[in-house]
Amino acid sequence: MNRRPDGTPLVHTRPARIALAALVLAATGALTVTFVSGGGRGTADAAASLDQFVPIEKVPPNVRDPQPAAGGSPGRFTVDCGTNGNGKFSPDNPVAQPGIRNGAEHVHDFVGNLAITANSSDADLDASGTTCRNGDKSSYFWPVVRIDKSVRNDEQVRQALAQTQPxxxxxxxxxxxxxxxxxxxxxxxxxxxxxxxxxxxxxxxxxxxxxxxxxxxxxxxxxxxxxxxxxxxxxxxxxxxxxxxxxxxxxxxxxxxxxYDDMHARMPAGAHRASVTAAQAANPRIQCPSVRDKLPGVPAGALAEVNRNLDELDRQLSEANERLVTSRGQGGPAFVDNAILGPLRAKRIAVLDRIAIAIGRQAARPQGLDAFATCTLDQAPGTPGSAPTTAAPATATALPDPQGPDLELPGNTGGIVRPAQVLIEYRGNPVSRVVPMPKFLRALTGDAKPTSRGPANARATWTCSGFADRLADKYPICPAGSQVQRVHDFPGCWDGRNVDSDNHRNHVAFADRATGACPQGFRAIPQLRITVGYDIPRDVQLKGQYALDSFPEENHNPFSDHNDFVNVNSAQTMQRIATCINKGKSCS
Structure with a gap:
């Protein structure tokens, strides 16, 4: 069986592929357009093409765990963080695109940390509430799955890409x-x-x-x-x-x-609308003007005080975003303005004034900082308290905000399928003891862009309950009574120094698939596995009508599945996790 560089199997029902098609468009020469298909191909029936779907019984067993050794750590620690019952959805990716609004270009399910956004600092994460029952404030997030019974039109994808400047x-x-x-x-x-x-x-x-x-x-x-x-x-x-x-x-x-987010703007916003009604899914976010890049040079004697107040601005924003999640459905149309945005503005004015005073004691006092006090609510139209917005023009390069109760985006539409089950577990290493993860470690698994970045980091994640011995890089069609599942294994080795790296990957590594040993210079840490299960009607599976949210150039490619994580466990909790695993126990 062919394998990727990290040892994971390539699973196919026909010859290997990254994209599902490569077409040559004749126009002023040969224009090569690589794309992936989702569902049907613009024909009369969305079930006309099932290239991306495979009956799980046709996937050969390919999951083989290394044999445990005497010095291994066979334990397991599970965390119950729920299934995103609070409805914390966001197109941010705080791990792979920190500080970039809507950086994911698709919507994620979030469990655990309630405050996290693309702009959250470590201090913000540490001060947040959590959905996890043991107090774990870590953030775990992955792309949503949608059901869309309308036809997926690949011609629109080809045309949008042909006009797009990456x-x-x-x-x-x-x-x-x-x-x-x-x-x-x-x-x-x-x-x-x-x-x-x-x-x-x-x-x-x-x-x-x-x-x-x-x-x-x-x-x-x-x-x-x-x-x-x-x-x-x-x-x-x-x-x-x-x-x-x-x-x-x-x-x-x-x-x-x-x-390639300009593809979103060049695809009709109503290209295919959902025929599935889901529970209210929209989750607004508060956006505040940045202050850090507006300040002059700060005198040495004021540095500590100014930094404390800048951190306080971040904390206030995270607290407000968390309250949006926990107070959802409370009050009337003016609740957010009166209970969250108004008080936030008052607190920001006070902090901005303290920053100006601190600088003004030793240098010219900066003027006009209170102009950065007012924050606004990003909210999909049609929901209480939202302001009307307009679709992005065809020439726009920025991703439009998610629209409507299902947080739909051009190319990512349909009713969001809520997970029926989310299992978060930390596992041991077959050949060595594990050391605790450092707090604020960032990690990701899979690759959201195997088409535009190449497949080296992509991983097969799809299976069905009852078929743990096989993983596919296509959407599975499961037997009656079996759940569609995604199994995300994170790197289980750490370089012993860094909580992140310049490509968000080099500070961690996967253990050798055959032996379980970490690469030289890396230590085994509790290896995170997240299994997400869905109750998707079998007729929807057979017709190819469920799909992953994705970047536009992936067009719902199942091989673009991925998952992200920020460790916000306390040092004591992480030590307890490592001790449990090293002793071979099952804990929670």
Whole structure:
């Protein structure tokens, strides 16, 4: 059986593929358009093509666990965080696209941490509430699954891609900086401008791939940009530190990505609407103006106080976003304005005033900071308290906000299927003891973009209950009475130093599939596995009418399944997890 570089099996019912089709469009020469199909192909029946679906019985057994050794850690610790009954949905990805609003370009289910958004700091996460019964404040999130009984029109995808100029998207460093000392402000501004120029140069290179997807070219552009950004961001951090400031954690902002989100704007918003009515799914978010990038250089004597107040602004926003989740359905149309946005504005005015006073004691007091006090609510139209919005124009490059009660996006439509079961478990290593994960460790598994980035990190995740010995990279068709399942295994090895890395992957690694041993220089940690199960009607499965939310260029590719995680367990809880696993017990 063919395997990927990480040892996971490639499962196919016909020859290997990344995308399900590669077409050549004749127009001023041959324009290569790579795309993946979802459901039907624009014909009269959505069941006309089932290329992405496979009866699970036809998938050969391919899951083989290494034999445990005497020095292994055979225990298991489970956490009950629910099934997203609170309805915390978001198109943010705080791990892979930190600081980028709607960065996922599709909607995620979130369980665990209630406050997390793309902009959450570690302190915000630590102060949050949680859906987990044991107090675990970690965040676990994955793309939603939808049922859409209308026809999926691949021609619209081809046409949208043919008109799309891919762009390079990078997190903003300026908006995440702590207070910059006065003496470093000029240098930092120059380095931030360098980052902008680097991104602009990468975007200029991307014009060579207009209307097509070239994974090798994309990797070349992003890898070169990452190297330049990493050097510049290290210089920003060292400059702030050398001037008496404190600037940790910028490594998470190094990685950029190639985006085809303009495809969303070029596909009709009503391309195919849901015929399935789901429970109210829309989850609003509060957006506040950034303050960190608006401040002047801060005198040395005011740095600590300004940083405390900047952190307080972040905490206030996270608290407000958490309250949106926990107070859902309370009050009338004005509840959010009166109970959340109004008090938030008052608290922000007080904090912004303290920042101005702290700077003003030793330098010119900054004026007009109160202009950044008012926050707004992002909410899909048609829900209580929402403001009307308009669809993104055809020339827009930004992803429109999710629309309506099902948080629909162009290309990602239909009723969201709520998980029937979510099993979160931390498992041991077959050949060694595990050490506790560090707090705030970020990790991801799978790859949301195997078409535009290549398949090296993608993983087969799909199966049915009762078929734990096999995983498919296609949507499974399950026997009657069996659940559709997604099994997400995270890396179980850690480099012993870092909680993140410049590509969000290099600080962790998968154990050897055959032996279970970690790579040299890595230590075994509790290995996270998340199993999500769905009760999807069998006729929907047979007709190919359920699909994963995805980036536009993936068009619901089942091989783009992925899952993300931020560890916010306390040190004591994580030690308890490791001890349980090392003793071979089953705990919760």
């Amino acid at each position: 762009t390079v998207v990078c997190p903003s460093v300026g908006k995440r900086l702590r207070a910059v000392p006065t003496g470093a402000r000029g240098t930092i501004d120059r380095l931030l401008a360098d980052l902008d120029r680097q991104q602009a140069a990468a975007n200029q290179r991307m014009t060579a791939s207009r209307g097509r997807i070239d994974a090798a070219f994309n990797r070349e552009v992003v890898d070169a940009l990452r190297a330049r950004r990493a050097a510049t961001i290290r210089q920003i951090s060292s400059t702030v530190t050398a001037s008496g400031g404190n600037q940790p954690g910028l490594v998470s902002l190094v990685e950029c990505d190639v985006s």
